[in-house]
Amino acid sequence: MQIVDILAPAAVKTLSQTTSKKRLFQDIAEMARQVYGVDAVQTLDALQERESLGPTGVGHGVALPHARLHGLDHVVGLFLRLDKPLDFDAVDRQPVDLIFALLAPKNTGVDHLKALALVSRTLRDQDLRAKLRVNDDAVTLHALLSAAPGIKAA
Secondary structure: OOOHHHHHEEEEEEEEEOOOOOHHHHHHHHHHHHHHOOOHHHHHHHHHHHHHOOOOOOOOOOOOEEEOOOOOOOOOEEEEEEEEEEOOOOOOOOOOOEEEEEEEEEEOOHHHHHHHHHHHHHHHHHHHHHHHHOOOHHHHHHHHHOOOOOOOOO
């Protein structure tokens, strides 16, 4: 599995006016509706429900919100770069400006975990994070993420 397998070019965006986690999740839900055809209300509810279990800010300015939804047949991703970092209750207490959301089928098996591990490992790369932060062009952001090494299927 590689990032390019789960991240459509249209699912990459820079946001300049996001002021809250709730607003961010609304933007993600609307983007998921436009790009992947999933129900925006279901997506928003699922993301908020998952976040209520514990914050998905993983440190170094990165958050990995994720949820399981009806209406998907494979794991999909959305990447957002924020111009203004947002408090995300991250483990290192740092605000978040790089968000990679994952949406998986409701009854998915190990693919959801593989995708989460892939994205987590990819965004641990300090050089990649730096390149993502200095670019706001969606095509460039997608290319940077797509060039990351994948994981072999088990």
